[in-house]
Every structure is written in structure tokens, then in C-alpha cells.
Amino acid sequence: MAYRVDMRDIHFNLFEKIGVEDLSQLEAYKDFSVDDYKMILNEAEKFAVNVIAPTLAPTDKDGARFEKGEVVVPEEVRETLRKFNEGGWGAVSASPEFGGQGLPSTVAIGTVEIFVAANTGFSGYQGLTSATANLIGEEGSDFLKETYCEKMLTGVWAGAMVLTEAQAGSAVGEIKTSAKRDGDTYLLTGNKIFISGGDHDMNENMIHVLLARVEGAPPGVKGLSLFVAPKYLVNNDGSVGAFNHLKATGVEEKMGMHASATCSIAYGEDGPCRAWIIGEENQGIQIMFKLMNHARLGVGAQGVSQAAAAYHLALDYAHERVQGTRIEDARNPAAPSVPIVEHPDVRRMLLAQKAIVEATRGLIYSVSYWLDRANHTTDDEERQRYIDLVELLTPICKGYSTEMAFHSICLALQVHGGYGYCEEYGVSVLLRDAKIGTIYEGTTGIQAMDLLGRKVAMRKGGLFQNFVGILGDFVERNSGHPALEKHFKLLGEAKDQLVATTITLGTKGMTGDINYPLQYATPYLFMFGHVACSYFILDQALLAHEKLQTLYADKGVQDDAGKRKLVQEHVDAKFYYNKIETAKFFVANILPEVYGIAKSVESDDKSPMDIVF
Ligand SMILES: Cc1cc2nc3c(=O)[nH]c(=O)nc-3n(C[C@H](O)[C@H](O)[C@H](O)COP(=O)(O)OP(=O)(O)OC[C@H]3O[C@@H](n4cnc5c(N)ncnc54)[C@H](O)[C@@H]3O)c2cc1C
Structure with a gap:
């Protein structure tokens, strides 16, 4: 099975649509050029395809395990991690102060997309090491920064992000691991579970960044x-x-991500376990919150990566697999069988995947770009504008993108028929690996509550109204578009429905029925995601339309037959043409799910709360 990366569409998003070169106007990125970004992404692609991807099948079969009290990782993981660190890939977005390359998040998220689906379990090791090192770099004392950052970012030491305990998963406030003051440091006792890359011997040292409760601290997250x-x-x-x-006291046996050692950990079981505080006592959750947007964007990019990889497998398979005749030939026993890509239902499944991938990719890269601008602009008003957008859309990036990715990979498996259900074609491992995206870093249910309960309500609905305003202006500006007029109208109507449903749920909550909005929080997240992603994919289609018209003009093509021929033969014409068709599909086929959700919300059905389970 071949691992293919959507390089053309990644380039389209970064260099044609977003114009990531604008970031060079910011002091932090002034030394980077577009050529630098392209070179880094191309090298990442080579590394992902040639070095990481070949490890997926063997490490999926023989994954990380626990033997004689030790974590054992597959040899392929060890060797690939060594090469990865040698190439400096763990430090692409880290500050140059600690030996990082200081790339914008927008480009770094491109490398995440390129690497992840090549072997999701493998990618976790370096992803969490960079994330924890960056956290120490941004929030730790000078002593912690000097001691840990460079060693971690150069891959000498590894990192793990440690929150979960048996009784404290979504309910982080239930964490019991305790920290007892001992001079300037603390002594830890307790147990954690489900810690990705929590212990192994691939690096000289293992650094945990963890949440614990200082003895005598108040209960809950505070x-x-x-x-x-x-x-x-x-x-x-x-x-x-x-x-x-x-x-480590054990390694989980999981449905996917077999290369990753998901460990249970004991602290201070048979001797003192010393820890150093980041920030002040009882500030742990605020510090984590600051960094959560970035981590959740990363998990969203993981979904895009996996769905894109599965789509390419399905597309290749649909061209190769010959089965059945065209419907027009149904009564002709002598008619030839055709590749399944000819069948309308298969074409629908393929285009649905392409639409999900490209719409969520537009969302993730745009939000990463806004995050870069928010973090580095010197204009306070601009910063607030971008922060508001990032805050509102982060649960969509995480919750919606990973859920839609899983759905998309199900379609890719379906295109493979029975062979998809078997391991040989490589789509089933992507499906298994992708499921975790909807669970860790806050489940979809938690993202949905964050969206409806916090983000939409923030500043008396100001963030939401602002976003709806952007959508409204976008629809109005393009209402007479020569190719997409109908689709802008559909987006405008769906946006109005989103506003109406938001008011319904808000009113229910405010009039005392707090369970009702929460019962619909996840459907609401889907509704919001469908509307937001229609905006991102239509915005891409607008540019594609412009570029396609320029190509037609440059090539002197005027009639329909000439245009069709150019689209079939010219790589860019085909890309732009297909981008427009993809946007049309998303808006005509996925966006209308909004109305089904709206009908449910309006139903006043309380059966989930009334049923006796
Ligand atoms: C492979 C893997 C890797 C992981 N890596 C890490 C890691 O590196 N570090 C780390 O700290 N953790 C990690 N985790 C843990 C992960 O973050 C948790 O599993 C996740 O947060 C969910 O917690 P839980 O499993 O306890 O489920 P629960 O919290 O028990 O949730 C079960 C279900 O109930 C729902 N639910 C729970 N509370 C509510 C509520 N208040 N309202 C509505 N619905 C609710 C959830 O949405 C979910 O559907 C990992 C887990 C796995 C499986």
C-alpha cells in the first residue's frame, strides 16, 4: 500500500489561498521565504513516504508491549525516531532559543499533516515531546527551560503529557496524584493511565509534564x-x-496506534519521585488552557491527514477494481465490466471523502494562520480579532474534523468492499488509528460542551456574532457569483438556521432546562462544523474559479468541449475544476444535514433524559 500526501492541496491552501508568505512581515518569521517553506514541506513528504510509512504495517502487527516490567517498542520505531531527530524534525516550530527552527504554526501544521498518517502511533512520540518541550519553554522557569528544552527538542530526551487517571478522564478536576512540598521542589505520589509514550528506553531520559494536586489545595480544577x-x-x-x-506499570492493548506505548505510570511507588512546578501552585489548569488550542489543532490535523491518506487508497482502488457493468448496460450480458470508479454510488463516496478532507483542511490551516497572527502581531485589536476566531473554532477543528475524518475513512473502507475489511489494503489500520482522534485531548462530547456552553456564550455571544457576521458578508459579497450563486445562497440560509438553532438552545438553557442544550451539544457541533466548513471550502472554490478562468483565457479556450479537454489534460486546470466541484458537493450534500439537526433541536424531545436506563 502506498502512502500518498495531498501535496498539491496543501500548497494550494498555504501558498495560494492563505498566502503564508504574509507571515514574513512579522518579526518572528522575517527570515523565512516561501522557498524555505516549500523546501521544508517537500523534505517532510520524502521522509514521511520513504522512512515513516514503511513502518506502519509491521508496527501495527507487532506493536509496543510490556515485558518483564519494561516497555518494549518495535525496533522500526526506535530506528525511525533516531532518523527523525537527526533530521531536526522534532523542533520545526520550536523557538530558535532552544535549537528549534521557529517555523510558523501554519507551516508546522503542514508537517504534522504530512507525517501523522504515515504512522500515527509513531508520530505521537515526537509530537508529545515537542509539545511538552514547547510548554516548558513558554511557561517554565529559566532553570526548567535551560535544563530541559534543548535536550528534548533535539530528541536526546523524550516527553509525555500526563493528565489522565482512572477516575479522572474528561473530569480532569478529579485528579488525585498528590504533590508534597519539599523545599523548592515537590514529591509526587499517585498513578496515571493512558499516557502516550509515557515510558520507554528509546531516549536517555523521559520527561513528564503532569497535573497533580499540592497537599491541602482546593478540590476540582482550581x-x-x-x-x-x-x-x-x-x-x-x-x-x-x-x-x-x-x-510504567503496564502498556495498554489498543484497537489502533499500536506503535505507540500507551502506559500506566506509578509515581513514588518505591522511593521519592521529585518534581518541579511550572508557574504557581493551583495555576495548572490555566496554563494548560493556554496551550490547549495548539494541541487541539494538532489533533484536528491528524484527522485530516488520516482521511486524506484513506481517500487516496480508495481512489486508487476504485480505478483498479473491476466489478459490474455501467447501469446503461444492465440488460446487456455481453457488456464489459468496468472499474468501480464508474459507478455513481462509488463516485459519491469518493467525492464525499475529498470534500470532507478539503473542507476540514481549509479550516485547520486557516485557524493555524490566525493563531500565528494572534501570537505575533503587535496590533492589539488585530490580536483580539484573531484570538476570538481561534477560540470559537478550536472545538470545531478538534471535534468536527476528527469525527468527519472517521466517517470519511469508513467511506474509504466501504469503497474497498470486503478487501477493506481485511488488513491487506491498509485502509482498516487508518480507520482503527483514526478513532482515537475523537477521544483524546477532550472527547467530542467535551468539545461540543466547550463550543455551546463556553465559546458561543463568551462575551455575551460576541465571538459567535462576529463569526456569523463574517459569513454574512461573505455570502453577500458573492451572491451573484457566475458559477456558485446557488451555493452561496445555500450557505446564507444554513447560516441563518445556525443562528436560529443557537437562539433556541440558548433560550432553553436560560429558562432553566439546562439538560436540553447539552443533550444536543454534539449535533450542534456538527451543525456548526457543516456551516463553517462550507465557508472554508467555498472560499477555496472562489479562488479556484478565478484561476481556472485565467487558465482558460491564457490557453485561448472558449467553448465547453475545449474547456473539458483542458481540464482533462492540464494538471492545474483539473485541480481547480475539481476544487469547484468538491465545494459544490459539500454545500449541496453535507451542509443540508443542518436542517435535520435543526428539526431535532426544535422537536422538544427529551427522551434521552426521560428514558429509564
Ligand atoms: C490511545 C490513548 C492515548 C492517550 N494518551 C493520553 C496522554 O498522552 N495523556 C493523557 O493525559 N491522557 C491520554 N489519554 C486519555 C484520554 O485523554 C482520555 O481517554 C479521554 O480524555 C477520555 O477520558 P476517559 O477515557 O476517562 O473517558 P470518560 O471521561 O469516562 O468518558 C466516557 C464517555 O463519557 C462522556 N462524558 C464524560 N464526562 C462527560 C460530561 N461531563 N458530559 C458529557 N459527556 C461526558 C465522554 O464524552 C465519553 O463519551 C489517552 C487515551 C488513549 C485511549
């Missing part, structure tokens, strides 16, 4: 503090010293 705990204490000269009593 009593949580953030700590750094190394597996081996670090000597004054930076070398690795004594064991710090942080140890």
Missing part, C-alpha cells in the same frame, strides 16, 4: 498544579543521574 518530573534526575552538569521513581 486545585491543580503543573509539574515537570524526569524519569532520571538531572545532575548539575546536565547529565542524567539517579532514577526518580517514575515507572
